[in-house]
Amino acid sequence: MFNKFQEIYIMSAHRGGGGGTATPPPTTTGGRAFTFLRAPTTVTAQMNGSAALADGASISTWYFSNGGGFNGDRTVPSPVIEANQGEQVAITLSSMMPHTIHLHGLDVDQQNDGVPATSFEVTGSYTYRFTATHAGTFMYHCHVDTNKHMEMGMFGTIIIRPSNGSTTQAWDNGSVFDKEYLWQLTTHDSTWHSGMGGGGSNLARYRPDYFMINGKDGANTITDSATAITASAGQKVLVRIVGTSYMPGIIRMGSLPFEVIASDGRPLVQPYITTEQMCAAGERYDILLTMPSSGQYTGGIEYRNIRNTDALGTVTTTITVA
Amino acid sequence: MRRRDFLKAGGAGLVGSTVFSISGLTMLSPGNANAATVSFNLTAEGTYKTLVDGVSVYVWQFIDTNSTGPGALTSGLVVKEGDAVSVTVNNNLDRNIRFSIPGVSMSSTRTISPGSSRTYSFTAPAAGSYLYTDNVNGELSRAMGLAGPMVVMTTNGSNNLYSGGPVFDRQYTLFMSELDDRLNAAVQAGGSYNMANYEPNYYFANGLSYPDTKSNSDTLIAMSVGEDVAIRFINGGAITYPMHFHGYHVNVASRNRIIEKNVIEKDTVQVERGECVDVILPVAQAGTYPLHTHYVPGVSANGVYAKGGLVLMSAA
Numbered sequence A: 001m002f003n004k005f006q007e008i009y010i011m012s013a014h015r016g017g018g019g020g021t022a023t024p025p026p027t028t029t030g031g032r033a034f035t036f037l038r039a040p041t042t043v044t045a046q047m048n049g050s051a052a053l054a055d056g057a058s059i060s061t062w063y064f065s066n067g068g069g070f071n072g073d074r075t076v077p078s079p080v081i082e083a084n085q086g087e088q089v090a091i092t093l094s095s096m097m098p099h100t101i102h103l104h105g106l107d108v109d110q111q112n113d114g115v116p117a118t119s120f121e122v123t124g125s126y127t128y129r130f131t132a133t134h135a136g137t138f139m140y141h142c143h144v145d146t147n148k149h150m151e152m153g154m155f156g157t158i159i160i161r162p163s164n165g166s167t168t169q170a171w172d173n174g175s176v177f178d179k180e181y182l183w184q185l186t187t188h189d190s191t192w193h194s195g196m197g198g199g200g201s202n203l204a205r206y207r208p209d210y211f212m213i214n215g216k217d218g219a220n221t222i223t224d225s226a227t228a229i230t231a232s233a234g235q236k237v238l239v240r241i242v243g244t245s246y247m248p249g250i251i252r253m254g255s256l257p258f259e260v261i262a263s264d265g266r267p268l269v270q271p272y273i274t275t276e277q278m279c280a281a282g283e284r285y286d287i288l289l290t291m292p293s294s295g296q297y298t299g300g301i302e303y304r305n306i307r308n309t310d311a312l313g314t315v316t317t318t319i320t321v322a
Numbered sequence B: 001m002r003r004r005d006f007l008k009a010g011g012a013g014l015v016g017s018t019v020f021s022i023s024g025l026t027m028l029s030p031g032n033a034n035a036a037t038v039s040f041n042l043t044a045e046g047t048y049k050t051l052v053d054g055v056s057v058y059v060w061q062f063i064d065t066n067s068t069g070p071g072a073l074t075s076g077l078v079v080k081e082g083d084a085v086s087v088t089v090n091n092n093l094d095r096n097i098r099f100s101i102p103g104v105s106m107s108s109t110r111t112i113s114p115g116s117s118r119t120y121s122f123t124a125p126a127a128g129s130y131l132y133t134d135n136v137n138g139e140l141s142r143a144m145g146l147a148g149p150m151v152v153m154t155t156n157g158s159n160n161l162y163s164g165g166p167v168f169d170r171q172y173t174l175f176m177s178e179l180d181d182r183l184n185a186a187v188q189a190g191g192s193y194n195m196a197n198y199e200p201n202y203y204f205a206n207g208l209s210y211p212d213t214k215s216n217s218d219t220l221i222a223m224s225v226g227e228d229v230a231i232r233f234i235n236g237g238a239i240t241y242p243m244h245f246h247g248y249h250v251n252v253a254s255r256n257r258i259i260e261k262n263v264i265e266k267d268t269v270q271v272e273r274g275e276c277v278d279v280i281l282p283v284a285q286a287g288t289y290p291l292h293t294h295y296v297p298g299v300s301a302n303g304v305y306a307k308g309g310l311v312l313m314s315a316a
């Protein structure tokens, strides 16, 4: 042990799942800005969705549904699924066509990893099972012809709550918050959504032309109640950032500083305060925003090209002190 | 032991008393820690690469028949900290090049004109992962394939990522790169290509695309539960690589040899252009899991999934 990566052992103090005793949840009432499904639950693969874009156009979408996609009012992203740390989680996929659920970041076993090459495609129904070992922010998405299926919208967020189920604490003995938002970073290349199923060389180059948070772009994002942050002066707002776009995004809360407290479902050893944070494809960042005394601010995501540091497109929303 | 076996060798092979002679590189046992004098001979060459879908593309490579790199790379350098290293580079390309290793100062910064050679000498720097390339032609060189990995082991050849650093049971080097076949065609035709228009459509780990990565021992990451496996990501391409681990979280140890202080467990590790990121993977469970760029178009060959930058990790 002495010769090992010593920080790993320092980290264990921050880890959950080790049988530690969780503190009682704070009494403040939590406030999600989004609806969710409580595991165990079932989602159905859908290949007949559509998404309304701010320019009046509409694109076809594929997604997972349980009475609707994200927030119940849009197809993409797919619904948020929640469970508690320590639970045996069961998520059933029902599908007419071959799809899977990859439980991104949850370190599940091979059988439940949702990768066709190392497990199997699901036509019909399969219940994915895993133990939730760490509270935090995770992702799920289809892993069949992933470049196409994921871009079409077959993705959502999984939130693992602390052992006691608190909705005002990020992990056992972790940061507390008053309100909670989820920003799922998504971009679309509209040409990938046209035609029947795509595939082949038309998928050779990814050129996103719509830049979104939670499946809304342009003016729709500015007013979207699932995305636009409203809280009282001094309240702590947890924003879970999920890097679902293939392109990295720079997170900004206007000029407001925020604290980065966790990434990829693990608390940071050294949380830090910044005014911008990059979130690459597949990453998650949990950030804590303490609301200033007054005012309205413009936050959002600046998507960057993986090729260089050029901005590809920007999406903004409002941060309002109520 | 072939040099490519060395790149992924486990602890027993490294700390034993055996003297390895690999490609002119003499690895001395810990009992004799004197720095070695090592030399390499690289030829910068235009050649043809057959891609995973059978398409043949004109590429540039550093070729060292004595010291081929891991996987399908045509060269690779493995040295120990403090070694006196000399690299002779022969330029068979049609333009000037200059051998360069970011983070290492060379005896010469002069270029090599077409048809001539030059020898660059340096003292092997701090243990860690490095990228060598040509730095005259900018990103065009990396887009064309003119780059390779250099792994510097500690002075005594121990299984530490750096002196006093994390210990590993095995190590793998994953050199990530990609190409845009339109650029290669333009260069082959003697034309130029505006890198602003670079949009790759083929992606590689150690020069191989999945499923070819499965059948090469350098890109099939074999490991055992309970081990700590070092993975050295060396981004030799001209795009960023957000590398996602299925089945595991890893600890980021260093970025460009700078020790990562805010150690956290990550399942996705962003590797910037030209960056070298060393991680330690504690093998927590058995099974076979993918490791791939989450720029998911990078897991395809000209749009066909999953023939791209994906390798499998298999834990017994």
Ligand SMILES: [Cu+2]
Pocket: A098, A099, A100, A142, A143, A144, A149, A154
């Ligand atoms: Cu699917």
Ligand SMILES: [Cu+2]
Pocket: A102, A104, A141, A282, B244, B294
């Ligand atoms: Cu994923």
